[in-house]
Amino acid sequence: MFTGEEIAIYLEELEEKIQAINDNVLLLEREGGSPEVIQEIFRAAHTIKGSSAVMGYEKITSLTHEIENLFDLLRQGKMEVSENLVNVLFEALDALKLLKDEITGAGGGVDVSAVIEKLRSCRAGCGAGEPDAAPAGGELPPAPAADELPAGGSAYRFELELEEAVEEVVREAEVRGFQAYQVDIGIDRGCQMKGVRAFLIFETLQQAGEIIKSVPPAEDLQEGRYGEGFTVVLLTREDAGQVRDLVFSIAEVSSVEVRPIKLRSGEQPAAREAAGQQARKEANASPGRENIKTVRVDVQKLDNLMNLVGELVIDRTRLDRFVEVFESRYGSDDLVENIVEISNHLGQVTGDLQEEIMKARMLPVAHVFNRLPRMVRDLAHKLGKEIDFIIEGRETELDRNVIEVISDPLIHLLRNAVDHGIEPPEERVRLGKPRAGRLLLKAAYVESQIVITLSDDGRGMDPEKIRQRAVEKGLLTPEQAARAGEREVLDLIFAPGFSTASSVSDISGRGVGMDIVRNQIEQINGSVEFTTTPGRGTTFTIKLPLTLAIIRALMVTLGDHVYAFPLTNVLETLTFKPGEIQRVRHAEVVVVRGQVLPLVRLAHLFQEKSREEGRLSVVVLGSGDKKVGVVVDRLIGEQEIVIKSLGGYLGQVPGLSGATILGDGKVALIVDARAIVKETGVEDAALEMSRAG
Amino acid sequence: MDKGRGELQLVVFRLKEQVYGVDINHVLEIIRAAGVTAIPGAPAFVEGVINLRGRVIPVIDLARRLGLGTTGRSENTRIIIVEVGGATAGMVVDGVSEVLRLSPDDIQPPPAMVAGVSAAFLRGIALVGERLVILLDVTRIFHREEKEALRELSREA
Structure with a gap:
């Protein structure tokens, strides 16, 4: 019936609106029911x-119908926002999400009757249940009394004023190929069963389309509470004549007039403001009214574009080489200068092109952030905490791949903050803090990175407790613990199997958390750090690359090949004389600033012939707490590289994380620095130990 | 246009003194063998990766893949770029000679072993004039089961 495209558009809108309801219900709970909300x-x-x-x-239709009815009462001030109401609303929202999954095939068999019942009882409970709201909403225009209607004989006609909300539905329906008609229906004066006639007319029209509004409201009509006729707004794909014939097929219909609804165009804010009280608020809040300025593009297409640009960049580099050759061969010839100019311009354009395509792949971080307030709210409720959750920088854009990965670690950090960080209200009051804990989540660009910070004003972390815990868990010996510095101790929270919570709760998991958080973030070449002050709170700082497609790398040579080390894992580079290498058991080490650094030879790892030239070049890699020095032949320098996968056929090759194409067209392999550190690195604390021992 | 249904077009190439053919539908292009970057830690039959107009494509040493040992490089050495199951990959051969048209009737089922190549990699054999052309099953050649990959890796170690 509907094409995949139409359903996709519908789903996207559904998602957007569910999010809007979600955000506003949160506001409703926090700030009470302002008219805007x-x-x-x-x-x-x-x-x-x-x-x-x-x-x-x-199911979605009837559920949202109930929500709408509820808010119609709220709108008219016939009902107050209560805690129960908010909870029921959240339940309804969850049901909506499930229903959405049902459409996408991710779920099924959702029963909404219980939620609908709850919504209804909310409405009944407020004592203002009657008269009921119209199904199509609107501000309950007074039912036209019989004596206001045109005198008998002439056709029933009504001047319909469409509310904003109805107009919106009409507009959307038009986009989907439906036409909206105003249908004025006159009923015989002598009609005895006005309710039944109205019901039949509704039934009949609903076979042809959808009635989105009626005057008087449907409930009144079906009770027979109307004068000589009534008016409905019908969305249909039938033409006016067919609609007319349909209605005339019902007995006791005296007149039918079908008029297409002409919407006022969006460029009449003045008229609109005069028309409705709420119009002012909406002038800048309805982007849907403008001409379409966006198109949906498959990410695959963007990836392809990216690849094509990659090819351009490489060709341009090659062209550059020819330019050099021409210059040296023919000097400052006119033609040569032309080529130089073309080459430079091409370089600029390809650079810009690359950047633009990169930007096109970016999404605002709001895609992740918007889901969080609800989660924080539920958690806080469950744990009996009060939390002011503030989000800044939602509009900050990130590569969509980064966005996909970042959500899990963020949720984890938030849970920790709510569960362990922020104290219960009573405790906070006792400590002289505001009852509600403050949780600030912020995203911003800093240089060529995205920095996400999450700070709370809770308990903070106590290094002494962590120290104690680490000994209990066997992560450190008492001697090691006594000697370790504060920073080292704090960073133990990232150690596998560490959890500071005195009790394992179902909120923050089972202490498998922080090491996984760090892992996930580092997997996308990001980093996570934190600062904490006991009694004052904790701030986590996550740094992420703008995109996963391009990274800065340190290029080195080994034998005939060039390898790239992602710069995020490179701590420093060093050079040594071969004589400086010492042996500890079977391992090679060097002493750097009093610390022992274990060495691995890339030539050995990759079974390649090395061409050392006297001095040893060492790339010091770090990941987590571990460090290792990797011996290579020669350091070339830093460079931005475009990451390419080795392809599904090769799959995961140990020690490599991908490949990139160099300016000369050759393929260079990207070293999986994290894996190397993981397998061969030694922990900082242990380095300290060996120095002491 | 097409002479008889099911007519088969083969890209014919040489490898270790033998003549092989692959279905032209799998073949994207044929390039000179140059600029292959070896991949440490990959199975022995993996020659490395190449840059194919901005894409990084794995290339296998077909002789090794078929269990025929190594083959030397020469002026004529080529990489046949094939597409298998949505993935693009290359295979190194000693030289590409021609494109042959065959009717399916010309193809006979493979014996268990031809010229040292296991029947698992073969679609059949065809006698073209005086020559025996061995038809390779490209999908089998680029199909790597987990087990096999692991075995290869452990053999390396």
């Missing part, structure tokens, strides 16, 4: 209802 939720629910009805998703 209530209106936003009402509109979002209404939009979902409209499009779901068109698409034929009944």
Whole structure:
């Protein structure tokens, strides 16, 4: 019935509106029901209802219908926001999400009747249940009384004023190829069963399309509470004549007038402001009204573009070489100068092109951040904590691949902060802190990186406790613990199998957390650090690359080949005389600034012939707490490289994380620095130890 | 246009004194063997990776893959770029000679072993004039089961 594309558009809108409701319900809970917030939720629910009805998703339609009814009462001040209401709303939201999964095939068999019942009882509980809100919302226009209607004989006609929300539904329906008609229906004066007639007309019209509004409201109509006629707004793909014939097929219909609804264009804010009280608020809040300025593109296409640009870059580098050759061979000839100019311009354009395509792959970090307030709220509820969760920099853009990876570690850190960081309200009051803990999540660009910080004003971490814990867990011997510095102790929280929580809760998991957090972040060439002050709070700082496709790397040679070390794992580079190498058992080490650094030879790891020339070049790699020096033939320098995978056929090759193409067209391999450190590195603490021992 | 249904076009190449053919539908292009970057730690039959217009493509040493030992490099050495199961890869051969058209009737099922090559890699054999052309099954050649990969790696170690 609907194409995949239409469903995709619908789902995207659904997602967006669910998010909007989510955000606003959070606001509702925190700040009470301001008219804007209530209106936003009402509109979002209404939009979902409209499009779901068109698409034929009944469960979503009826669920959002209930939400809408509820907010209509709130809007009119007939009901107050209560804690129970907010909880029920969250339940309804969860149900909505499940229903959405049902559409995408990720779930099924969702039963919404319980939630709908709860929503209804909320409405009933407020004592303002009657009269019920119209299914299509709107501000309950007074039902036209009989004596206001045109005198008998003439056709029933009504001047319909469309609310914002209805207009929106109409507009969307038009985009989907539906036409909206205003249908004025006159009923015989002598009609005895007005309710039944109205019901039949509704039934009939609903076979042809969807009724999104009626005046008077549907409930009144079905009770027979109307004058000589009524008006409905119908979305349909049938033409006006067919609609007319359909209605006339019902007995006791005296007149039918079908008029297509002409919407006011979006460029009339003045008229709009005069028309509705809420219009002012919405003038800048409805981007959907503007002409379409975006298109949806498959990520695969962007990846292909990226590859093509990569080819261009390489060809351009080659062209550069020819330019040099020409210059040296023919001097400052006119033609040569032309080529130089072309080559330079080409370089600029390809550079810009690369950057633009990169940007096109970026998404605002809001994609992850927007899901978090709800999670924090639920957690806080569960743990009996009060939390002010502030998010800054939602608009900061990240490569979509980075966004996918960052969500898990962030959730973990947040959970920790709520569970272990922020104290219960009573304790906070006792400590002279505000009742509600403050949690600030912030994203920003710093140089060529994205920095995400998460700070809380909770307990902070006590190095002494960690020290104690590390000994208990057998991570350190008492002697080691006594000797370790504060920073070293704190960084133990990243050690596998460490958890500072005195009790294992179902919130923060089972102490497998922080090492995995660090791992996930480092996998995308990011880093995570933290500072903490006991009693004052903790701040985690996550640094991420803007994109996964391009990294800065240290290029080295070994034998005939060039290898790249991702710069995020390179601590420093050193050179030694062969005589400086010492042997500890079977391992080679050097002493650097009083510390013993274990060495591995890349030639040995990769079974390649080395061409050492006297001095040894060493790349010092670090990951987590571990360090290792890798001996290579020669250091070339830093360079930005485009990461390419080795392809599915080769799969994971030990010691390598990918490949890149050099300026001369050759392929250079990227060293999996993290794996090398993991396998051959030695922990900092241990380095200290060996120095002491 | 097409002479008889099921007509088969083969890219014919030499490898270790033998003549082989692969279905032209798998073949993307044929390039000179140059600029191969060896991959440490990869199975022995993996020659390395090359830059194919901005893409990094794995290349195998076909002789080793078929268990025929190594083959020397010469002026005529080529890499046949093939597409198998959505992936692109290359195989090193001693030289490409021609494109042959065959009817399916010309192809006979392979014996258990031909010229030292296991039947697992073969689609069949065809007698073209005086010559015996061994038809390779490209999908089998680039199909690597986990087990096999592991075995290769442990043999390396």
